[in-house]
Amino acid sequence: xxxxxxxxxxxxxxxxRALNLWYxxxxxxxxxxxxxKRGEITSLIGPSGCGKTTLLRCFNRVNxxxxxxxxxxEIKILGKNIYDPDVSLIELRKSVGMVFQRPxxxxxxxxxxxxxxxxxHHDRRQLSKSQLDAAVELAxxxxxxxxxxxDRLEQRATGLQLEQQQKLCIARLLPVKPEIILMDEPCxxxxxxxxxxxxxxxxxxxxxxxxxxxxxxxxxxxxASDECIFMLMxxxxxxxxxxxxFLNPANPKTAEYIEGRYG
Numbered sequence: 001x002x003x004x005x006x007x008x009x010x011x012x013x014x015x016x017r018a019l020n021l022w023y024x025x026x027x028x029x030x031x032x033x034x035x036x037k038r039g040e041i042t043s044l045i046g047p048s049g050c051g052k053t054t055l056l057r058c059f060n061r062v063n064x065x066x067x068x069x070x071x072x073x074e075i076k077i078l079g080k081n082i083y084d085p086d087v088s089l090i091e092l093r094k095s096v097g098m099v100f101q102r103p104x105x106x107x108x109x110x111x112x113x114x115x116x117x118x119x120x121h122h123d124r125r126q127l128s129k130s131q132l133d134a135a136v137e138l139a140x141x142x143x144x145x146x147x148x149x150x151d152r153l154e155q156r157a158t159g160l161q162l163e164q165q166q167k168l169c170i171a172r173l174l175p176v177k178p179e180i181i182l183m184d185e186p187c188x189x190x191x192x193x194x195x196x197x198x199x200x201x202x203x204x205x206x207x208x209x210x211x212x213x214x215x216x217x218x219x220x221x222x223x224a225s226d227e228c229i230f231m232l233m234x235x236x237x238x239x240x241x242x243x244x245x246f247l248n249p250a251n252p253k254t255a256e257y258i259e260g261r262y263g
Contacts, residue, residue: 031235
């Protein structure tokens with residue numbers, strides 16, 4: 001999947017049509033049709049078990065690691081159906097990076113964390129030290145960590161503070177030039193200051209990357225997304241601009257959820 005060849009300015013970031021997913025006999029997603037805009041932040045909200053994380057993990061086909069998962073329908077990323085037989089999972093996951101609930105830096109140096117993806121996706125003999133150094137500086141600068149860590153690059157990444165670890169995990173994605181960044185409750189392990197820092201980083205990355213975030217935090221969804229998708233029992237109930245969804249929801253089920261009547 002070569003994203004540059006597929007991309008046009010008119011392409012949405014992610015399109016799904018009639019998307020269904022089963023875990024064995026349990027249907028977790030039911031007929032999902034959506035269009036996620038390129039270069040914006042879209043939040044997925046809904047009660048636990050509604051299908052948010054399952055949907056998020058469809059976008060880079062991570063669910064398929066489990067042999068009992070079955071999917072039907074279509075997901076287009078940059079105009080290409082990711083279920084087409086010629087799609088490489090390695091290339092797809094290069095274009096669609098993912099950040100998890102709890103920071104998961106590799107137990108190696110900060111420097112080697114950043115260049116890890118480059119070493120996987122390129123012939124090591126073609127990567128000069130100056131190229132790697134430049135990639136590390138650029139990635140850490142983009143996430144606001146360069147000044148803090150530039151003199152500590154050989155230290156183990158697992159020794160960083162949680163907020164720094166999560167920023168590092170985002171920085172680790174950037175050298176392979178993803179189009180889309182998926183975030184599965186990226187602030188759930190962080191305190192208030194760490195959460196604010198990650199939200200500010202998301203806004204800084206917005207425009208250059210399409211960001212999709214799963215969150216249980218209604219205040220975070222309001223603060224940190226352009227558009228919001230409300231899901232319930234595996235179905236997409238409402239997808240609108242974040243301001244409209246929270247101030248004037250079209251569906252009574254959405255109103256009940258954001259008012260805290262259930263979930």
